[in-house]
Amino acid sequence: MIPEFDHPTFHLAVAQFDQAADAMNLHHDLRERLKIPQRALTVSLPIRMDDDTVKVFMGYRVQHDSARGPSKGGIRYHPNVNLGEVAALAMWMTWKTALAGVPFGGAKGGVTVAPNTLSHKELERLTRRYAAEIFPLLGPDKDIPATDIGTNQQVMAWIMDTYSQQVGYAVPGAVTGKPLSIGGSLGREEATGRGVFDVTLEALRHLGIPLEKTTVAVQGFGNVGSHTARIMGEAGARVIAVSDLSGGLHNPQGLNIQEILRLRQSGEPLLDMKLGDQITNEELLTLECTVLIPAAVSEQITIKNAADLRCRILTEAANGPTTLEADAILADHGIFTIPDILANSGGVIVSYFEWVQDIQRFFWKESDIQQRLHKIICSAFHRTLAFATEKKIPMRTAALMSGIDQVAQAHTVRGLYP
Numbered sequence: 445m446i447p448e449f450d451h452p453t454f455h456l457a458v459a460q461f462d463q464a465a466d467a468m469n470l471h472h473d474l475r476e477r478l479k480i481p482q483r484a485l486t487v488s489l490p491i492r493m494d495d496d497t498v499k500v501f502m503g504y505r506v507q508h509d510s511a512r513g514p515s516k517g518g519i520r521y522h523p524n525v526n527l528g529e530v531a532a533l534a535m536w537m538t539w540k541t542a543l544a545g546v547p548f549g550g551a552k553g554g555v556t557v558a559p560n561t562l563s564h565k566e567l568e569r570l571t572r573r574y575a576a577e578i579f580p581l582l583g584p585d586k587d588i589p590a591t592d593i594g595t596n597q598q599v600m601a602w603i604m605d606t607y608s609q610q611v612g613y614a615v616p617g618a619v620t621g622k623p624l625s626i627g628g629s630l631g632r633e634e635a636t637g638r639g640v641f642d643v644t645l646e647a648l649r650h651l652g653i654p655l656e657k658t659t660v661a662v663q664g665f666g667n668v669g670s671h672t673a674r675i676m677g678e679a680g681a682r683v684i685a686v687s688d689l690s691g692g693l694h695n696p697q698g699l700n701i702q703e704i705l706r707l708r709q710s711g712e713p714l715l716d717m718k719l720g721d722q723i724t725n726e727e728l729l730t731l732e733c734t735v736l737i738p739a740a741v742s743e744q745i746t747i748k749n750a751a752d753l754r755c756r757i758l759t760e761a762a763n764g765p766t767t768l769e770a771d772a773i774l775a776d777h778g779i780f781t782i783p784d785i786l787a788n789s790g791g792v793i794v795s796y797f798e799w800v801q802d803i804q805r806f807f808w809k810e811s812d813i814q815q816r817l818h819k820i821i822c823s824a825f826h827r828t829l830a831f832a833t834e835k836k837i838p839m840r841t842a843a844l845m846s847g848i849d850q851v852a853q854a855h856t857v858r859g860l861y862p
């Protein structure tokens with residue numbers, strides 16, 4: 445292990461890769477190449493705080509692979525961000541884009557910061573300095589950032605503006621997940637949640653479970669978790685629990701998601717809302733439900749709690765929520781897992797649509813975006829399911845093998861430079 449990347453999440457990504465590479469007999473040379481990111485940049489970000497002191501933050505951008513096209517991946521603002529975690533997330537992006545069949549490689553970025561502790565102005569200065577420091581890597585034909593934990597449309601707008609200022613003209617295709625007024629796409633904000641819904645519905649159909657009899661628990665009520673819960677509820681499922689970092693709400697009769705969203709809009713903390721019983725994040729994961737959806741951070745389902753899960757389907761909206769040991773336990777317990785690189789690929793699929801629209805300067809209707817997303821993600825789901833069934837392998841291994849195979853083919857045909 446290269447010491448710079450030594451981190452539990454990177455170990456998880458590499459262990460998953462090794463498992464799939466073994467199953468597909470991946471050639472040693474490709475294996476060596478694909479285990480290590482292509483490029484990794486560490487930057488320090490001195491920021492003038494509102495009290496006039498200067499504070500230095502650390503930032504990262506990792507491009508795992510760009511054999512199939514420009515690298516693509518979100519930017520995370522979180523206190524636990526480090527180079528190893530970003531490298532793991534970048535590797536998962538490579539397999540995810542390849543599995544979905546969108547012409548991108550994988551990247552990820554991050555800044556070690558708790559964004560809610562900064563003022564709006566401090567956040568803007570931090571974002572602009574970060575974008576300026578990683579500028580040499582960026583560009584619509586090189587590497588295209590998007591949102592992830594702790595970043596939003598406003599952060600993407602600042603990155604787009606900083607990039608555009610450097611080159612001297614507006615470049616909407618430099619980032620995705622940005623506001624509509626500067627070339628954002630209809631349907632991008634809810635895209636990951638909508639994709640999570642689409643694949644979960646296909647899994648329910650596969651298992652013969654009607655949506656009206658489906659109960660859902662969602663860990664993490666940010667961009668992905670809140671849209672997932674809303675769309676699930678609108679379609680007729682009963683969302684019985686949601687949570688954020690502070691804990692969760694549980695109501696076996698079903699939570700009123702619209703009301704939670706309305707109260708959150710007015711600034712009310714989730715735990716203060718009198719809409720259900722308070723539970724911890726740990727308790728949420730072991731609730732009896734049809735579908736459990738982790739939509740927060742990695743390594744939530746581990747050897748400690750995997751045997752206690754009481755769901756029928758695990759839809760991994762978050763990246764890397766399940767450890768390797770937990771995976772084996774879930775398989776023994778017959779839990780149908782939709783792996784992260786498939787389950788949350790709606791985000792990068794609609795990011796691809798946004799990039800295409802920006803480059804063509806031609807924008808699509810929301811219904812077109814939803815239909816095309818549905819077609820691509822459901823096709824990836826059924827391809828993965830058919831492959832897993834045929835080879836008698838877990839869904840995760842099948843998804844990883846398909847993604848890795850696409851990337852391996854690109855490397856093989858391009859050859860090794862020089």
Ligand code: NAD
Pocket residue numbers: 591592593594595636663664665666667668669687688689690725739740741742761762763788789791792
């Ligand atoms: P977000 O910042 O909008 O929301 C994160 C949510 O998780 C918040 O509700 C936060 O309170 C909660 N949370 C944070 N730490 C937690 C913890 N330790 N325990 C429980 N809850 C915790 O982020 P997001 O964009 O919704 O991303 C969520 C997950 O989905 C991440 O794993 C991300 O990598 C993945 N993802 C996001 C996108 C996207 O388009 N935004 C796409 C694909 C995958």
